Amino acid sequence: MRLNFSQNVRSALRALTANKLRSGLTMLGIVIGVGAVVALLSIGTGAQASITNRIQGIGANLITVFEGTRNQNAPSGAGGGATAPLTYEEAQQLNGLPGVEAVAPQVQSRQPVKNARKQENVQVVGVTPDYSIAHPDQLDHGRFISASDVSGKSRIAVVGAQIVTDLFGGLDPVGKSVKINGILFQVVGVMKSQGSGGFGFSRDTTTYVPLTTAFARLSRTRVGNENTVSTIEVSALNSDSISTAMASITDKLAVLHKIKSGAANDFTVQSQADILAAATQVTGVLTIFLGAIAGISLVVGGIGVMNIMLVSVTERTREIGLRKAVGARRRDILYQFLTETITLSLLGGIIGILVGAGISALVNASGTIATVVSAQSVFLAFGFSAAVGIFFGIYPANRAAGLKPIEALRYE
Amino acid sequence: MIEIENITKVYQMGEMEVRALNGISLKIEDGEWTAIMGPSGSGKSTLMAIIGCLDSPTDGSYRLDGTDVAKMSDDELAAVRNKKIGFVFQQFNLLARTSALENVELPLLYSSGNHRADRAKAALEAVGLADRMKHHPNELSGGQQQRVAIARALVTEPSIILADEPTGNLDSKTSAEIMKLFSELHSTRGITVIFVTHDPTIAANAHRVIHLMDGVVV
Numbered sequence: 001m002r003l004n005f006s007q008n009v010r011s012a013l014r015a016l017t018a019n020k021l022r023s024g025l026t027m028l029g030i031v032i033g034v035g036a037v038v039a040l041l042s043i044g045t046g047a048q049a050s051i052t053n054r055i056q057g058i059g060a061n062l063i064t065v066f067e068g069t070r071n072q073n074a075p076s077g078a079g080g081g082a083t084a085p086l087t088y089e090e091a092q093q094l095n096g097l098p099g100v101e102a103v104a105p106q107v108q109s110r111q112p113v114k115n116a117r118k119q120e121n122v123q124v125v126g127v128t129p130d131y132s133i134a135h136p137d138q139l140d141h142g143r144f145i146s147a148s149d150v151s152g153k154s155r156i157a158v159v160g161a162q163i164v165t166d167l168f169g170g171l172d173p174v175g176k177s178v179k180i181n182g183i184l185f186q187v188v189g190v191m192k193s194q195g196s197g198g199f200g201f202s203r204d205t206t207t208y209v210p211l212t213t214a215f216a217r218l219s220r221t222r223v224g225n226e227n228t229v230s231t232i233e234v235s236a237l238n239s240d241s242i243s244t245a246m247a248s249i250t251d252k253l254a255v256l257h258k259i260k261s262g263a264a265n266d267f268t269v270q271s272q273a274d275i276l277a278a279a280t281q282v283t284g285v286l287t288i289f290l291g292a293i294a295g296i297s298l299v300v301g302g303i304g305v306m307n308i309m310l311v312s313v314t315e316r317t318r319e320i321g322l323r324k325a326v327g328a329r330r331r332d333i334l335y336q337f338l339t340e341t342i343t344l345s346l347l348g349g350i351i352g353i354l355v356g357a358g359i360s361a362l363v364n365a366s367g368t369i370a371t372v373v374s375a376q377s378v379f380l381a382f383g384f385s386a387a388v389g390i391f392f393g394i395y396p397a398n399r400a401a402g403l404k405p406i407e408a409l410r411y412e
Numbered sequence: 413m414i415e416i417e418n419i420t421k422v423y424q425m426g427e428m429e430v431r432a433l434n435g436i437s438l439k440i441e442d443g444e445w446t447a448i449m450g451p452s453g454s455g456k457s458t459l460m461a462i463i464g465c466l467d468s469p470t471d472g473s474y475r476l477d478g479t480d481v482a483k484m485s486d487d488e489l490a491a492v493r494n495k496k497i498g499f500v501f502q503q504f505n506l507l508a509r510t511s512a513l514e515n516v517e518l519p520l521l522y523s524s525g526n527h528r529a530d531r532a533k534a535a536l537e538a539v540g541l542a543d544r545m546k547h548h549p550n551e552l553s554g555g556q557q558q559r560v561a562i563a564r565a566l567v568t569e570p571s572i573i574l575a576d577e578p579t580g581n582l583d584s585k586t587s588a589e590i591m592k593l594f595s596e597l598h599s600t601r602g603i604t605v606i607f608v609t610h611d612p613t614i615a616a617n618a619h620r621v622i623h624l625m626d627g628v629v630v
Contacts, residue, residue: 326493
């Protein structure tokens, strides 16, 4: 029976335990590298998952229209091309277009919201009743904004779940009043909690008021006699009619904005799928970037392994000579040292995966980002540490295997 | 049977050529007990390395049991060493942190054959260390360590045992015991024993003494 794998591993473990401190420190390089890969990939994947979830949670059949032309791949805020504001009147003309179920124009601003207890600066969104069609099932209790609220410019508000906690101490705020921008509003409904969005951004403080009330009391931007809106959200009838709806909206707005044929539009019509693709691309790049940085530390760890293995080969020259004298062939020695390096790297890899998963769990517990340790990242890290073992082990092992038996035996 | 004809070995030491062996011819029959003697620098270690297939001659022919081994590849030589030759060194060369039994098993790891542990036990019993199998080298005396090394040389049942100053690190009493063991192995098993030594009292045990000087037999 030739020297088999389990004997190689046993002899490798014996060699590694012979100098525990050295093996441990060498392994630490791999542990840190693999741990960093697993932890950072889990953070990246978690961020990606949370963004994807949030965007999908906003509504699958949603189309967003906003002013200006914005390159999806450019950082947000980087504008380009001509810009003309969208107005409430234009939004109303989108109703009944092919494929369109509901049109929800919105005007957003940050406003101080306060009651006797406390004041918070929150996002206040002026909406129409159609908002609840575009974003179904978001009302927790009470009622949402009605058509008569819009026509009557009522001073009523629907508050986010976080406002209930922050301003009302968890008590039901329906029927109570708050001051928004110094004006008294009556709370008529409470939105459901959307959960933490990650990156410290919460939708749960957003407060909704009738669109016309926002025009009259909170937002002063007008074009001529028309009220401008921040965005128009359009809900398509179903997923198949998204493209029909997008085309009909684009055509209609082009006519309203008097865009010459062939000229660029001064507005953007974007589906949720477009936004999702852009966001996924950005977070995907982020994840790869994090993984690559962690990968560098793994390579550094691998160089540490190679260094120690070279020292070990030199120290054990006589052992190599003896093994050759009693019949070890070149590849027996090669496999012996390679097994040692791979054992070291894989042990480091396993510990590193546990450390990485631990860090990931800590980040998760801190609540900043819901991290996800994917099986993929574990396999990747494990495979990478094995590859490091082979790559950085081959040179020392080859050096050991190439020693001349008589010279190795005489080595002092 | 060892048949060496007109062997030379030249080392390149920087610019200088060193002729360690300068045309040696000799024949050692199966079962002979031979001592190779000579002062340091006489080429006796080089000759021993070549006889032991640890090194190849620069020129000349070496037939071991009828096979030409002078032109064999490294791996073929490894197989020959494993099968036919047992080595005993002055420094014992045992693996530390490894039990006597596992040290003796080592050559069997590189050969094909089963019952490794049984064969290793038998070899240790033959050198009188049946009760020290689980001991590590650092728990054994010098004489005991050399016995483990001899058991390791015997375990593959080689036809030749090559010993390089086997008693060089032992006191005279232990040396005598080791020599007695060699003598027993030689007479009971009919193994060819070749010693390299500079000690005439050790060489006196041999049936034949080959003296080397400046790379030639004198």
